[in-house]
Amino acid sequence: MKFGICSEIFKDWSDIGRTIDYVKRVGYDGLEVAPFTLSQYVTDIPQNVREEIVTRAAQAGLDILGIHWILVGPEGVHITTADQAVRDKTAQYLIDLAHFCGDIGGKVAIFGSPKQRSIEEGMTHEQATANAVEVFEKALPAYEQRGVTICMEPLTHLETNFCTTADETVALIERINHPNFRLLLDTKAMTFEEAGRPGTIRKHAQHLAHYHANDENLNGPGWGDVDFAPIIRALKDVGYQGYMSVEVFEFEPGPEAIATKSLEYMRQFV
Numbered sequence: 001m002k003f004g005i006c007s008e009i010f011k012d013w014s015d016i017g018r019t020i021d022y023v024k025r026v027g028y029d030g031l032e033v034a035p036f037t038l039s040q041y042v043t044d045i046p047q048n049v050r051e052e053i054v055t056r057a058a059q060a061g062l063d064i065l066g067i068h069w070i071l072v073g074p075e076g077v078h079i080t081t082a083d084q085a086v087r088d089k090t091a092q093y094l095i096d097l098a099h100f101c102g103d104i105g106g107k108v109a110i111f112g113s114p115k116q117r118s119i120e121e122g123m124t125h126e127q128a129t130a131n132a133v134e135v136f137e138k139a140l141p142a143y144e145q146r147g148v149t150i151c152m153e154p155l156t157h158l159e160t161n162f163c164t165t166a167d168e169t170v171a172l173i174e175r176i177n178h179p180n181f182r183l184l185l186d187t188k189a190m191t192f193e194e195a196g197r198p199g200t201i202r203k204h205a206q207h208l209a210h211y212h213a214n215d216e217n218l219n220g221p222g223w224g225d226v227d228f229a230p231i232i233r234a235l236k237d238v239g240y241q242g243y244m245s246v247e248v249f250e251f252e253p254g255p256e257a258i259a260t261k262s263l264e265y266m267r268q269f270v
Contacts, residue, residue: 001232001270003263004030004065004245006212009255011037016049017056026259027267030063032110032245035100036073042093042100050103057105065243066106066148066210070097071113078116079135080128080162087135090116094139094150102146108210109143110184112153114160128162129172136176143180151184151210156192166193166200170207182209186247187226191216197226198234205238211245213266218249220258222265232269 005028010019016038023031035042038049057064071077077090094109101109111117119128136150143150154169163169166185173181183204185197189212193200201208215224222228235244246262253261 002029004243006032006247008034020056024060024062030065032065034069040073053104064105066108067101068110071116079132091135091138095142098142101148117162118160149180153184183207184210186212188214198230201234212247220248220262
């Protein structure tokens with residue numbers, strides 16, 4: 001099992017190289033980069049910063065896994081909206097994200113973004129799905145070109161009303177039917193899955209490309225009541241070869257504590 005961590009807990013560190021070096025020193029295998037920690041718009045991240053990420057990661061021997069929180073920052077983007085101009089803008093922004101991800105050596109782009117996918121009042125689910133399919137299909141050639149996979153993340157009904165279960169998300173994945181559009185499963189987001197976390201992993205293993213590790217309490221694995229032993233066992237059982245990457249939403253303990261305790265906890269099960 002390979003372990004990664006998401007960069008937003010280090011957002012107050014001004015030097016991305018410092019983050020890379022620390023993550024490697026703690027013992028992680030990879031880092032996911034949140035573009036908003038570098039600039040509001042991914043298009044404003046200069047080439048020299050992209051090159052620095054590649055260089056520092058190579059020097060540290062750390063993988064850059066990809067990007068996440070990808071629609072945090074830019075204004076006026078949405079995948080299901082009835083507004084064609086906004087959908088076109090969103091498709092182009094996803095293309096820009098594909099190139100950034102490829103430039104820094106990443107292989108996955110995690111699509112969570114609850115506010116930028118929720119179905120507008122008065123719109124049917126079928127129309128929202130058709131709009132999302134249109135946006136992703138416009139962007140996917142760039143992802144294929146750069147060797148990056150969009151990982152669609154089911155989120156709970158408390159966060160959005162579109163792709164709120166793994167079943168619904170897999171239906172979208174199968175409708176798009178592109179090798180660079182696959183599934184991300186997230187521990188917190190599987191809270192309401194009827195099959196449970198291990199059951200959901202086993203059910204959708206063929207579509208699974210990435211995994212986010214956290215707790216229902218929004219902190220890291222080992223910081224709450226979720227037992228990761230059956231989760232990691234299920235990932236092993238299905239032959240999952242990707243990363244288990246720590247993503248948290250409670251930053252108060254500080255990046256050093258979150259990173260260290262989360263990794264120590266997960267390692268006991270491998």
